[in-house]
Amino acid sequence: MSITISNVSKSFSRYPALNGVSIGIATGELIALLGPSGSGKTTLLRLIAGLEFPDNGGTVSFGERDVTSLSAYKRRAGFVFQHYALFAHMSVFENIAFAFRVLPRRKRPPESAIRERVDTLLDAVQLAGYEKRLPSQLSGGQRQRVAFARALAIEPEVLLLDEPFGALDAKVRKDLRRWLREFHHRIQLTTIFVTHDQDEAFEVADRVVLIDQGVLQQSGTPHAVRSNPANDFVRDFLDLPHK
Amino acid sequence: MAGASTLYLRSSTPPRRATAESPVARAVLIGIALVFLGLFLFLPLVVVFQEAFSKGAAAFFQAFQDPFTRSAIWLTLLVAVIVVPLNTLFGLAAAWSLTRFRFRGRSFLVTLIDLPLWVSPVIGGLIYMLVFGARGWFGPWLRENDIRIIFAVPGIVLATVFVTFPFVARGLIPLMEAQGLKEEEAALTLGANGWQIFRRVTLPKIKWGLLYGVILCNARAMGEFGAVSVVSGHIRGKTTTMPLQIEILYNEYQFAAAFAVASLLALLAIVTLFLKTYAEWRADRQLREASL
Numbered sequence: 001m002s003i004t005i006s007n008v009s010k011s012f013s014r015y016p017a018l019n020g021v022s023i024g025i026a027t028g029e030l031i032a033l034l035g036p037s038g039s040g041k042t043t044l045l046r047l048i049a050g051l052e053f054p055d056n057g058g059t060v061s062f063g064e065r066d067v068t069s070l071s072a073y074k075r076r077a078g079f080v081f082q083h084y085a086l087f088a089h090m091s092v093f094e095n096i097a098f099a100f101r102v103l104p105r106r107k108r109p110p111e112s113a114i115r116e117r118v119d120t121l122l123d124a125v126q127l128a129g130y131e132k133r134l135p136s137q138l139s140g141g142q143r144q145r146v147a148f149a150r151a152l153a154i155e156p157e158v159l160l161l162d163e164p165f166g167a168l169d170a171k172v173r174k175d176l177r178r179w180l181r182e183f184h185h186r187i188q189l190t191t192i193f194v195t196h197d198q199d200e201a202f203e204v205a206d207r208v209v210l211i212d213q214g215v216l217q218q219s220g221t222p223h224a225v226r227s228n229p230a231n232d233f234v235r236d237f238l239d240l241p242h243k
Numbered sequence: 244m245a246g247a248s249t250l251y252l253r254s255s256t257p258p259r260r261a262t263a264e265s266p267v268a269r270a271v272l273i274g275i276a277l278v279f280l281g282l283f284l285f286l287p288l289v290v291v292f293q294e295a296f297s298k299g300a301a302a303f304f305q306a307f308q309d310p311f312t313r314s315a316i317w318l319t320l321l322v323a324v325i326v327v328p329l330n331t332l333f334g335l336a337a338a339w340s341l342t343r344f345r346f347r348g349r350s351f352l353v354t355l356i357d358l359p360l361w362v363s364p365v366i367g368g369l370i371y372m373l374v375f376g377a378r379g380w381f382g383p384w385l386r387e388n389d390i391r392i393i394f395a396v397p398g399i400v401l402a403t404v405f406v407t408f409p410f411v412a413r414g415l416i417p418l419m420e421a422q423g424l425k426e427e428e429a430a431l432t433l434g435a436n437g438w439q440i441f442r443r444v445t446l447p448k449i450k451w452g453l454l455y456g457v458i459l460c461n462a463r464a465m466g467e468f469g470a471v472s473v474v475s476g477h478i479r480g481k482t483t484t485m486p487l488q489i490e491i492l493y494n495e496y497q498f499a500a501a502f503a504v505a506s507l508l509a510l511l512a513i514v515t516l517f518l519k520t521y522a523e524w525r526a527d528r529q530l531r532e533a534s535l
Contacts, residue, residue, distance in 0.1 A: 085425035
């Protein structure tokens with residue numbers, strides 16, 4: 001599904017986090033929101049998820065549908081949190097099955113169907129056999145993949161990832177990057193991920209969106225951004241020579 | 244340098260940290276603490292049980308045959324059964340709103356929750372006298388409609404609610420602050436509504452902290468003397484709770500009976516202490532798991 005963000009601003013008690021941001025994202029695109037910490041990139045992601053709401057004037061649309069005032073639980077965008085935010089008291093299985101458990105009874109699939117769905121998701125993230133473990137018994141990379149599977153359980157049309165590899169060590173991060181790239185290639189889900197790591201953004205994303213101080217600085221393919229930086233911030237942030 | 248480190252390895256005691264006291268100072272400090280605890284906490288507890296059984300086990304059990312004592316025990320249980328759920332609900336609601344929302348006057352509200360801990364319980368009782376008593380704001384109206392609050396069970400319940408309401412909220416607020424909202428947000432993006440988030444995510448996260456607060460609230464509800472004494476009117480068999488009954492028995496020189504009832508309360512306190520320690524330990528573990 002395509003996403004249209006137009007003229008979105010957001011202030012937290014007078015301190016502006018986002019200022020008039022507009023972006024269009026095509027169906028199936030893999031986008032990186034890149035910027036230094038405090039640039040507003042995570043706020044933008046949370047606005048898309050419905051975990052924050054824009055100040056007056058801005059709109060967020062999924063496809064043709066205006067979702068600006070829709071709460072996260074009705075927007076149903078898959079969201080993977082920076083520190084996973086797995087339910088610590090639930091097994092891996094129950095974490096992934098959560099989205100089915102909270103469905104109203106008439107929409108809830110039978111237990112056997114839930115089991116089948118969870119098994120499929122566990123296979124997809126290469127964690128078959130781990131369903132009985134608790135999150136505390138998993139490594140960082142495994143937790144991250146459970147968080148992925150859990151977000152995918154709602155069959156979202158948009159996948160939002162907040163610093164998905166931020167808390168992992170270098171080797172695991174590299175593997176997961178490749179995995180995400182392949183995974184996205186396979187399911188062609190509109191995906192937006194936030195990162196402050198330019199290598200990660202350029203290696204994984206189809207298109208990179210640079211944000212600083214709540215303002216969109218540049219948006220384009222990795223090649224276009226690198227060969228034609230729009231301003232000094234982009235040059236500085238990407239360590240490119242000034243003119 | 245190398246010599247020094249081998250010395251450490253050989254010595255049987257671990258190396259002293261720079262901030263640690265000398266062994267003598269440590270022994271004296273620990274000794275003072277132990278003597279103090281023994282003298283002021285443990286010894287009185289022993290005396291309570293010794294006095295309770297001073298006329299033999301038969302007299303001990305005889306004390307509980309007294310109808311007034313029995314009704315006092317029932318009243319104490321009744322008050323706890325009403326007050327503890329009320330304050331559990333209140334504490335949950337307070338902790339929820341104070342940790343979830345940022346609003347003007349929030350820190351004032353946090354302070355206000357602690358009020359019953361600062362003021363003398365007697366004042367807690369007097370407040371209700373001034374509001375509902377014969378000469379209080381609603382006194383005449385209550386008399387006309389034949390509703391009794393002061394010198395009756397409702398007054399005792401109100402006074403106990405006042406005295407015990409900080410415990411659950413105070414136990415939960417720091418825990419919920421530390422745990423943050425990420426899991427709740429995750430549940431929200433997975434399509435859970437407010438009640439489902441509370442029941443399936445928040446409640447399991449805070450259950451041991453909640454239990455800890457409930458246990459403390461219960462212990463105080465059963466043991467409260469001051470506030471209840473003011474509003475009770477000491478009508479035997481009707482408005483005396485266990486602590487009040489103990490005082491009456493003691494004033495009437497029925498020492499064995501007074502201590503027998505007291506020992507029941509003390510036993511409750513000991514059980515509470517063990518449950519509290521266990522809940523505290525589990526809450527602590529839950530907090531550590533949350534920060535993984």
